[in-house]
Amino acid sequence: MQTPDIFSDKTPSIFSASSRYARYKKNFDLWLPEYESFCNESGVLGQRLLQEYPKTGCKAVLNFEEFNQITNELLGGHYSPTKNEIHIGQACLERKENLFYILFHESIHALQYHHCASCSANMSYSSLPIVLSPMDQVIQIILEERDAWVKTHYFYYGFHCDLPAEDAGHAKELSRQLIKSSAGILDHETHNDGKNSHEWYIDYAIKGIEDMADWHEEYNDTEFEYVRLDQSDIWRLGNTLNINCFFKQKTEAIYPPNIEITDEQKRRITVLEKRMAIDDYAALPTLAEGIKTYELDYQSYLKNNLAKIQKEVDQG
């Protein structure tokens, strides 16, 4: 399925950064209140978002420092877990539809962080010394993006928006269609470097893990235990807004999911696994098992992770 070319508008270079910012700030302030009615008119996905997103406490902000950096076509905005904010870049402030697209996409990421402990089971955010293996972090990021992209796509084009949002049969039908589209949703979005989004996200994830491993080796002596995802983590990742985009029911969820990885990406993951003394990632304990060894339940671990992330911000 083709994802929309929503960033085709190029910013005229005659504007200075600050005057561009002022112009876009005006658009942002004008369009943000209209987003709610757009959601309301966008069927079950938009209406469920209006119910669920406010519970995360996340806010969308326009920040001058980041404004100029977020110009990459994929990064019209991003969700910052540490600030619990959606940061909006200039690439999506030329047209209000672009802003709505990004707001919805990043709101899905906010929901993932607030419902799936696997999002924060990494060296930076985990409140316990347990973190996902490099391969599982790669799987994690691809599933996060498939969930966010496929739901945003259906939201943006208003699929089934004429049907009642609370109709259970309607939600089921929508889930069936999302399942069909989610596996390939990252395949068609191309970048300047010729990579599709799927490849780009995996490179991005691996680079992040490499940087984190370097930092850890240099400055931090925590002994981490590496864990993997399981079927319920994968189900949960596809289940934002209570409409699953990977499986019809929880009992059908499988691990590992089918994710294509290039030989070069595999090589870099193997190097990371060696650094972390992981012989066989599939044989690792699951995240749920790791949490249990600390006599914690899933929800408490998730709550502790979110509190830890927030505390790091408060301490500057």
Ligand SMILES: [Zn+2]
């Ligand atoms: Zn995303």
